[in-house]
Amino acid sequence: MFDVKRIRADFPILNRKVHDKPLVYLDNAATTQKPRQVIDALVNYYSRYNANIHRGIHALAEEATMAYEHVREETAQFIHAPSSRSIVFTRNTTESINLFANAWGRSNLKPGDQILLSEMEHHSNLVPWQLIAKATGATLAFVPVTDEGRLELGALDRLLTPRTKLVAITHMSNVLGTINPIADIAQAAHRVGALMLVDGAQSVPHLPVDVQRLDCDVLAFSSHKMLGPTGVGVLYAREELLESMDPFLGGGEMISDVQLTASTWNEIPWKFEAGTPNIADVIAFGEALAYLHRAGMSAINAHERELTGYLLKRLSEVDGVTLYGPRQLSERGGAVSFNLNGLHPHDVGTVLDAEGVAVRAGHHCAKPLMRHLEVAATVRASVYLYNTTEEIDRLIEAIRATQAFFARSAHAKV
Template sequence: MTFDIQKIRADFPILKREVHGRPLVYFDNAATTQKPQSVIDALVEYYSSYNANIHRGIHALAEEATLRYEATRQSVADFIGAPSADCIVFTRNTTESINLVAHSWGRKTLEPGDEIVISAMEHHSDIVPWQLLAETTGAVLRVLPIDGEGGLRWDEVESLVGEKTKLVAVTQMSNVLGTINPIAQIVKLAHSHGARVLVDAAQSIPHMPVDVQELEADFVAFSAHKMLGPTGVGVLYAPQALLEEMDPFLAGGEMIRRVSFEDSTWNDVPWKFEAGTPNIADVCAFSASLDYLADLGMENVRAHEIEMVAAAMRRLSEIECVTIYGPKNPEDRGGVVAFNVDDIHPHDLGTVLDQHGVAIRAGHHCAQPLMGELDVVATARASFYIYNFEEELDALVEGIDAAARMFRAPARTGA
């Protein structure tokens, strides 16, 4: 083990609970992660000791809340290697971050015939905003195909990204296949054609070291709740100069400098994009999750997940009727394993696993076009994090065996 799992587990109160009389085995971390006591305490601390609205009050609580909120912005910048806190916009989630870019950058930039390039493995949140943007602006959406192992086909990337491309929007780590995409290479290619790159980092930043300046990405979107933090906080990173070029997103209080009935002027970035009272409590508590991950070290988190995913793939591939999707080499993928058991529907499998205390995701994972590419209606997905350990895979395997006994038709098993 890369680090002391039992010590880590002791920090997560929810991991002590049972589900259907079995110890909880939480393998749905790509959907959302559990929270350590320090994050829960930070939420309670905000509400019990410095709850106030930020940026406007002339009193001690308001000043303290403002300081803590803005300190988190700095922590986020440090965590992802951003040059300054001014590059960090708080949103509700990754989806909102992407929509912000589509609205505030895309609408004023794209013209009829311009191209937006996405990949076949994108989450709906990195497809639909671009479809709407294409509809509004007359731009065209192009899709990078994937190969049999779920990797981008580089020859196609090189032929699809060209002079007409204005934006490449691509995930750094697929939430279904676990594929890790070569972002730096994509950015280099896109920039050589004058195109911007948006990175959906919802699955990558929580699980591996990411330095946004090293990547040279233009936009990076991710969520707090997938990295031990509270729900309701998303992040958009963009270089300050780029943020300054962009139009406002939502309009209202906080995002303005001066308002009259004739016109208004905008606040500086990043506050220009944070209209209304933000999610102060959850942003402040997000700081505790960043501290937790920084203490562990993201290199160690990544190493642990490679071990976990290698063990999972080994155990699953020992079961005859299991099909695993995505890259074969654990080093090439994130801590995610999508699979199917014979032709048992993942919802049936998920229900049986739940009876064994095992929480997995079953369905299309908000990636219906990818399901089409894989020629499946849905898959089961086990996804891991810092508190998972190899012995937990026993319950997964046991549950799969039980489901196979329950649902496989005699004719189909040849028995």
């Protein structure tokens, strides 16, 4: 049984008040709150076994190395990767994608090659490819988005050609909540010999994700969007891909031997982890994974689906609300974008904040999608395992208060 009350008790921040009102935190697609277990892991590491890893021969270094490498195993299990050798720790999803774009792209892309993206990508799965396309002479193509906020999969046949070397698409849109059928897209990509990269920043925290079932070659995601600390990202890539790639950053840890003019590389995955990594936060990320595993990703997903259904229903009852993204709960996650008639999202966000409700207002790092929706920005409420229907009621009350607040100038025409 999914016990939200018990879960909430693990998150100290959920007790705080904002502007004298109990915090309602609905900005989980931006970053999630951290349970006590994750915070304790950080304190414990720095209090008990802080040391640099992989080189010390003393007890602390040994303990820290074990703990760090154990999280690599846990991460592999979490996404059902066949081996922890295919897990590289980075700073965030953005760095994971940049790492792959550079280390793979620079030696595998040439003029005439094509990278297929979609119109709903976060800038982090768009700008790295613009850079690498410019550097290699490859071109970019885009799967269009329909008016309902889905990918136009019918266009895949036309867009996928033998020139397509990579398909890089988000698993779940951070703006629309749309869940894309990655397994189908991966199959189509592989048919033309292209690799499949998945931006999992929004999906891995919320859905059971199995890289073998999705049959993706690369998956990128971030710790901080799944109860873990900031400063830790994950790049999963099939072992043979990592083996074939040149390093991204050079320096300590990633070498096998160094001479003055040339070096040889460490084994994967360490070949891609130059310099002292974010040891403490990776170790605390392990606690986040354990927490999610205990709660159960299927149970979390079921809880969020119920919340999302309630959120969509309550929002659609409010006059003057425009909702974006698919309505079908089976096709979407818990990031819900909307706008209030005649009001800019930033004004809405400011008044909601005064009511203690934290949402995101802006373009969500997805400007091409905003242009497609013909809006400058949206308000986005996004749920996680600790949210409740009562909090959604608080959001709806705050939305009504916002509308009343801006309607108060009685002589003004809107």
